[in-house]
Amino acid sequence: MVGVLAPLGVPGWVEAGRQLVAGAEVAARELGVELVVRDTRGDPAAAVAAVDELVGLGVQGLAGEYHSVVARAVAERAAAVGVPYVCSSAVLDELVAEPTDWVARIAPVQSRGWRIFAEYLLSIGHERVAVVAQASVYWAAGIAVLRKQLDVVELSSVEPAVVCDELAASGATALILLVGTPTPGVPIAEAVRRDPRLNDVVIGAPAGQPEFAEWQGLAGIPFLRYLPEELTPRGRRVHKELGDSFVAFEGYDAIVVLADRIQGAAWKDVDLEGTRGRIRFSQVLGVWQWAWAPIQVVERDATGFRVLHSG
Numbered sequence: 001m002v003g004v005l006a007p008l009g010v011p012g013w014v015e016a017g018r019q020l021v022a023g024a025e026v027a028a029r030e031l032g033v034e035l036v037v038r039d040t041r042g043d044p045a046a047a048v049a050a051v052d053e054l055v056g057l058g059v060q061g062l063a064g065e066y067h068s069v070v071a072r073a074v075a076e077r078a079a080a081v082g083v084p085y086v087c088s089s090a091v092l093d094e095l096v097a098e099p100t101d102w103v104a105r106i107a108p109v110q111s112r113g114w115r116i117f118a119e120y121l122l123s124i125g126h127e128r129v130a131v132v133a134q135a136s137v138y139w140a141a142g143i144a145v146l147r148k149q150l151d152v153v154e155l156s157s158v159e160p161a162v163v164c165d166e167l168a169a170s171g172a173t174a175l176i177l178l179v180g181t182p183t184p185g186v187p188i189a190e191a192v193r194r195d196p197r198l199n200d201v202v203i204g205a206p207a208g209q210p211e212f213a214e215w216q217g218l219a220g221i222p223f224l225r226y227l228p229e230e231l232t233p234r235g236r237r238v239h240k241e242l243g244d245s246f247v248a249f250e251g252y253d254a255i256v257v258l259a260d261r262i263q264g265a266a267w268k269d270v271d272l273e274g275t276r277g278r279i280r281f282s283q284v285l286g287v288w289q290w291a292w293a294p295i296q297v298v299e300r301d302a303t304g305f306r307v308l309h310s311g
Contacts, residue, residue: 001034002258003054004251005047005064005074012042013181015212016066016247020088023251024063026241031259040065044073051077060262061085063254066247068092068110068138075103075287084261087287088254089247092138096286104267104281104288106253106274110138113224113295114145116311117206120222120297122149123309126174126202130155130167132188133178142178142206158184160191168197177205177221182214189218210300211245219300222308226250228276228294229310235275242275244305249275 004024006017021037028035036057038050047070054062061084065071071090078085079100087095087105091113096103121129128151133139146152155166158179167175175192179185185205192198205223209215226246231239235249242248253274260270267281267288281288297309 001036001057001059002028002255002262003051003057003059003062004035004037004255005040005050005062005070006037006251007042007066007070008037008039009041011180012040012070013066013212015214016089019245019247020064020066020251023238023242023245023248023253024088024255026238026248027252027255027259031255033255033259035255040067040070040074042067042070044070047074048077051081051083055081055083059083061258063258064088064251065090069136071095075100078102084258086254086258086261088250092141093285099283099286101267101288103286104257104261104270104290106250106257106279106290106293108226108293108295109285109289110141111145112311113226114142114206115149116295116309117204117222117224117297118146118149119311120309121174121202121204124202127151128153128170128172129174129176129204130170130172131176131178132158132163134158134180134184136178138207139178146176158188160184160188163188164191164195164198167192167201168195173200174202174204177203177209178207179209181209181212185209186214186218189215189221193218211247216300219302222297222299225296225298225305226276226293227296229307231275232273232277234273238275246276253279 008017040047063086066089068090075095079102091110
């Protein structure tokens, strides 16, 4: 029996949670694994309580979670109680305060993915960028990554009219949305698109908000997506059920890895075909990390998603 943690209720990013669970369910069905799913609601305290409940139920391991601050709480608790945890989708570099052998991660670290996003912006001529950010350790860490390569101006509010006024005065040629979805992200993007002063401003969302259905009417917003140029044979097989959601593939891969661990493989010995590449782990930032998860910068267009840059 395996516990799966995902944001299935607000204020968590519910669509991401549903995609994650969908992928986990496909893998569990193929492997004959029993899943017990718990909703974290994007809340660290709720996630810790869920871990304790699942451990009490006798799960052999834990998988999942999308939100980085929640995954960090799950990782710390899993390490404390001695239960294997595969973090599927959270990217905050430091998942644990102290190194542990109980935690592995298949999502790429934030510092790598967001560096690739900054490189893309520079490659198309955007050096001075504005960011609109909500208060969060995750968003603050992202800003720090962007600052290493870009001239970053932080706006003072997430209120769309204020964002537009400050952006127009900033001299920035791109706006980076470090906010939740669908609000306040969609209203901000729509306001910027309507403002004639900002016709030439590119909107970007490295955390992947435009992946979700609420953003379908907002084409041309670059974001990070963790897919390769070509899926593996395993990935192509399950694509019929999972569609193009990279979060669903992460959920699937997390269960495949965890099942291998439960059967006795140490993290260092894992060597298996996932949906998006061959998964092997090395120790990075205190956890066992799939170091070469694929990264793309993409945008929505009329036909779906268009790859702009890979790293």
